[in-house]
Amino acid sequence: MPKGRYMGEFELYVMAALANLGDDAYGMTVRREIEARAGRHVAIGAVYATLNRLEEKGLVRFTVRDPLPIPGGRARKHARLTPAGHRALEHSTRMLARMLPINSAGGRR
């Protein structure tokens, strides 16, 4: 990976959330997913800012879906990982696993 492609911690969370959510990924579900798993407050603004940044890097693609045909249905901007995004996520997790001490995965908590 060339220099400058390292990913921030939060970017990694967002990409992992996208991978977990699949088709159902948009701002609020991503936010909820990270908040539930990481157990910390996550601002919607941070999610959007990160998604935009990832899109600029070509790791995420947006599709705008029409409102659901029910009362209160809203337009949503869904996000998916691009193939490059999948590769980057996989690469990062592999690198992380390689870098971390062997037993730390659940040993320290």
Place this chain on the structure above:
Amino acid sequence: MTPPRLARWLVRLAAAREDRAFVLSDLEEELSRQVTERGDRAARRWYWRQAVTSVVPLLVSQVRTVPCVARVPLLTADDWRQAVRWIGRRPRASTAAVLTLAIALGATGAAAVIVHGLVLRPLPYPDESRVVHLWPVDPNAGPRPSRAAIPVSSLQDVDDWRRAASTTSAISAYVETTYTLTGAGRAQRVVAMRVGPTFDAVLGIVPAAGRAFGEADFRPGSEHVVMLTHRFWQRVFGGDRAAIGQSLRLDDRVFEIVGVLPDLEVPFPSSAHELWVPLIAQPGVFWQNQRGTGWVTAVARVKPDVSREAAEQELSGIARDLRERYPSSNRHRTAIALEPVREAIAGDVRPIVLLIASAIAAVLLVACGNLINLLLAQAEERRRELAVRLALGAAGTRLRGQILCESLLLVSAGATGCALAVPQLIRAFVAVYPDPLPVALLSPGFALAPFVPIVLAAATLVLALPQMAQGRRLDVTATLRGARQTGGRSGRRTREGLVAAQVAFSVALLAAGIAFVRTSAALATTDPGFRAERVLVFSLVPPASRYGAAGARSAYYDRVLTAIESVPGVESAAMAVGVPFVSSGWSFPVVPRGGTEADRVLVRANMTSTRYYETLGIPLMHGRWLSDAEQRSDAHVVLISESAVRLLPDPSRPIGQRIPYSGSTWEIAGVVGDVRDRGLHREGAPAFIMPWSQAGPRPQTVALRTSGDPLLVVPAIRARLAEIDPLVPMADVERLSDVVAETTADERFRAVLVAALAGVAMLLAALGVYSVTAYAVAQRAREYGVRLALGEAPGALAWRVVRSSLKPAIAGAVIGLAAAWYGAAALQQFMFGIEARDPRALALVAFALLTVAVLAAVAPARRAARVDPATALRAE
């Protein structure tokens, strides 16, 4: 539920246009989920938190995308070059602007640092606003005693609260005590805090070394453990971790050291304590095991997601249950009031902060007036330059860029000056300040950092916006055609109006400053009823184990007094249970003659050795002193103070009257002068002074009068006392005059700070008068030339200039005087012994300001008188 409007607007504002709708609809969707899951209030709070925390990331991500969308950088190198050139071409105006900025920002910055450091600084505990005192109160019995740092809770109650409460994460209690520490160097008194279980959790601290107290430490018999404060650890053990496990000998008992507290700048509950020991009700000590006895102070930490009101409600409910169960002891504990401990320590700081903040705002406004005036003065030149450049094809954005660059340059120069000045100003403040200050707290710390960019941005905008607006309104052709306006009537009006406003603010501030200085002076010259100068005080507590018997004790005291009086330089020495501002006996209520229960007055009981009155210079008004024999007896004779006389059944002849106290009658032998022992600003308590021998084992304060500086005799006295008994320490050694001065430190603080700010405001107003006059002179040089050519005397001309500059100053002074006159009512709460509304002081203020205004106008006026008619006319 609809989202909170303000929060929604915040998100709207921050989000990029293409994301706006999605972010808002996402938030709304989640909001309705939050409402069903957690209720309206929590959902609203959630929305607000989302909005606030989203602003920064959304804005940052926008900034990152801006350069891609519009590839026009805001400021070009050319803008900077033009700005530097413009500033360089008018050094006087630029210097004046930079000076104004530096003075105003520097003075207000220093004042803010001082107020923050001395008044506002939060306690060094995590989430300190959740640490609260719990006061059991009876709302039906009138207002609760505020900030009563008086122990009012019983340990039994506190234990029950802890068991029942769910809105707090920890509840504990404390009570202060002192021990004699022996074995570590010479014997000394140390202040210790007896703390209940989980006191560390209430404060949210973890030991720096060793451990905190555990449950086992609160069992009777195993409570002889101690935690050291960081300071004590450093002082006695040099910060050695080997101290853990060692022991301290306190009041002849061995305590094992189990832990060290973290290093805290502002220690709670008192700044003096050095040790923590477990607080338990000693078995066999009757009153400590009574639920009815209030002898500890309760503290709690409110849980993070619980409001103070909710906790108050729950605890009050618990208190009511306890009242049902224990109707006799808990009759008056019907509710529990929560009060953040910071308020108990700092008191209600709002009035003083409001006061200083208003003074700061006034100075800033005066400075703003100066800046705007300077800009208006440049307006004419500016208009021509802008017109030429616009005509030559410069884009509007370029002009705005240049103006912005100029403002940024001026503000940065001013800010640099301010940054250089603030530490010096604080140092100067500490130097002129009459009392010792905790200098360590006066660093322009991180807490003020967030305000720096805000203030700088505001200053830049104040400078730039009016000029930018002017550029937009410009009529290029008319300006270039040479329609040279001489400032114009409306321009002059605005400038004069600004000067008037500056003078008005300065007058009002100066009037306040004088009122504070006079209050401080009035306090300093108040007769306290005793003479504090050249008096040394210290406390002496012989251990009960060896001096429990009355005979041993009085023999020891006699030897001590004789030894002290034999020290060269000591004029007289005495002991007392209560010495004003140092120690006090106890008080008992007396209903005055013809009064009801509501009028009762607290009378202070005291016991003093014979030479006490001579030592402190308290006069005998009537009757006689107590004889030596009476002092050593248990005779029922007393001295009373003058103010106690009016409480007697027959105030006309106090001597020989018999009055009841404590189950017997006492004969009045003499009447002594009143002493202001509750602060110099109020009358002292009436006193009731019994023979000294009846003090029993109560702690004694020694007072001695010396011929020179009282601190010089301390080593000799220490040596003599060590000869008598090396295990009784000399504690709390102080000059009585220092103790008295400390009681009025707040008043001096206000006086110095407000007066200093008023001085700055006056300086800035003078600068304003100068710049407006100078500008007017420059504008009207031609008129003056003509006048001089037609034969007007230069002196008369100069006077005309001064007079015209005085007009706005006089108008401002009148407005300022009116403001000071009506604002005095608000200041009166800070005053002592004087009226804030004082015509003479106001007259003085007005005179001072007008004098300054005249002086500021003199230089430009002389320049006007020296105008050379030929040059002035040729220039046209």
